[in-house]
Amino acid sequence: MARAGAAALLVCGVAAAQADDVVATRIWPARDYTRVTFETRSELKYALFAIKEPERLVLDLDGVDAGPVLSELQNKVAAGDPYIASLRVARNRPGVTRVVLDLKAEVKPQVFTLKPIADYGHRLVLDLYPLVAPDPLAALLELDGKIIGSAPQQPPAKGARPKVARLATIVIDAGHGGEDPGARGRRGSHEKDITLVIARRLKGLVDAEPGMRALLTRDGDYYLPLNARVEKARKVKADLFVSVHADAFIRPHARGSSVFTLSQRPTSEAARWLAKQENDADLVGGVNLDGKDRFLAQTLLDLSQTATTDHSLKLGGAVLAELGQVNTLHKARVEQAGFAVLKAPDVPSILVETAFISNPEEEKRLNDQAYQDKLARAILSGIKRYFAKNPPRPQGPLALR
Ligand SMILES: [Zn+2]
Numbered sequence: 266m267a268r269a270g271a272a273a274l275l276v277c278g279v280a281a282a283q284a285d286d287v288v289a290t291r292i293w294p295a296r297d298y299t300r301v302t303f304e305t306r307s308e309l310k311y312a313l314f315a316i317k318e319p320e321r322l323v324l325d326l327d328g329v330d331a332g333p334v335l336s337e338l339q340n341k342v343a344a345g346d347p348y349i350a351s352l353r354v355a356r357n358r359p360g361v362t363r364v365v366l367d368l369k370a371e372v373k374p375q376v377f378t379l380k381p382i383a384d385y386g387h388r389l390v391l392d393l394y395p396l397v398a399p400d401p402l403a404a405l406l407e408l409d410g411k412i413i414g415s416a417p418q419q420p421p422a423k424g425a426r427p428k429v430a431r432l433a434t435i436v437i438d439a440g441h442g443g444e445d446p447g448a449r450g451r452r453g454s455h456e457k458d459i460t461l462v463i464a465r466r467l468k469g470l471v472d473a474e475p476g477m478r479a480l481l482t483r484d485g486d487y488y489l490p491l492n493a494r495v496e497k498a499r500k501v502k503a504d505l506f507v508s509v510h511a512d513a514f515i516r517p518h519a520r521g522s523s524v525f526t527l528s529q530r531p532t533s534e535a536a537r538w539l540a541k542q543e544n545d546a547d548l549v550g551g552v553n554l555d556g557k558d559r560f561l562a563q564t565l566l567d568l569s570q571t572a573t574t575d576h577s578l579k580l581g582g583a584v585l586a587e588l589g590q591v592n593t594l595h596k597a598r599v600e601q602a603g604f605a606v607l608k609a610p611d612v613p614s615i616l617v618e619t620a621f622i623s624n625p626e627e628e629k630r631l632n633d634q635a636y637q638d639k640l641a642r643a644i645l646s647g648i649k650r651y652f653a654k655n656p657p658r659p660q661g662p663l664a665l666r
Pocket residue numbers: 440441447448456510511543
């Protein structure tokens with residue numbers, strides 16, 4: 266970052282545009298930020314500065330004339346825009362047009378370019394974020410393109426902080442991974458690969474829902490200890506935690522979907538066996554959960570568990586009902602077992618055994634894209650069904666009550 270007087274140069278863009286080729290401009294106040302977009306025929310050369318007292322952002326566009334399309338931007342600022350008070354477009358010097366944004370408060374700008382796609386040309390995008398992210402998840406949001414530019418971290422002026430609605434965060438855990446392959450089907454498929462595909466699919470569906478955001482505990486083929494998965498969910502203050510697996514049993518004809526929640530006393534012999542299989546995986550990565558604090562941890566867990574067991578069962582019931590639309594149910598009820606991966610006591614958590622990978626017929630379906638999609642959609646429908654009766658709390662997840 267280079268400083269020149271009161272103006273801080275935030276970023277210079279590289280590009281080779283020459284002509285007056287701005288074809289469209291847009292201002293879109295979204296949920297978490299306001300987006301200003303310049304659409305052009307060729308890539309724009311630009312520089313972004315922040316100026317204080319009063320707070321302004323200055324965007325110099327090189328090789329661009331202040332034509333009517335660009336000037337129109339001045340009339341596009343919404344009266345209720347949380348960040349922009351007004352906007353001016355003027356010729357600054359030969360070949361350079363200056364866009365000045367008068368701000369209501371200091372913002373965290375992010376500027377990036379997007380290559381032409383479908384009906385859109387080159388785009389220069391300027392996003393204005395609040396200085397203090399209202400939600401820890403905002404920091405995790407990923408944008409296509411480079412994220413550059415920063416502003417000093419300090420709270421915004423009193424009363425200037427924009428009101429931002431909270432997104433419900435669903436943490437999706439693809440079971441196993443890396444040197445822990447999970448169960449193996451007779452046709453050779455590994456549980457860790459199936460779970461990742463379904464988890465990614467589910468994330469895509471959740472992200473497309475208004476008011477929801479999904480986060481994967483792992484997005485690749487690597488080992489992640491069980492406690493690290495839980496820790497991720499807690500760190501982002503997840504509203505729900507969904508661990509995706511594919512079941513296996515000694516008998517190849519065992520089949521159907523199951524949903525589990527945490528219990529200290531598994532409800533059936535099979536649930537106990539399964540929990541042992543899943544938990545044993547934790548030793549693969551060399552992590553031993555049986556630390557010396559186990560007794561203390563267990564006590565605290567039991568104390569805090571009651572509040573979310575109820576919600577986990579409600580969520581599990583909703584997901585199980587939807588899975589019943591796309592697959593046989595292995596058990597008609599939500600089962601309870603002592604899965605280490607579900608031990609985030611303050612986040613309603615379920616473990617979904619999508620189908621039996623040890624059943625050759627189900628293994629085949631688990632590898633079918635259309636069926637993977639059906640499973641993901643069923644889980645999403647279950648989540649929505651749960652939220653319809655237990656809406657995400659505006660003040661935060663259960664953990665933050
Ligand atoms: Zn598993």
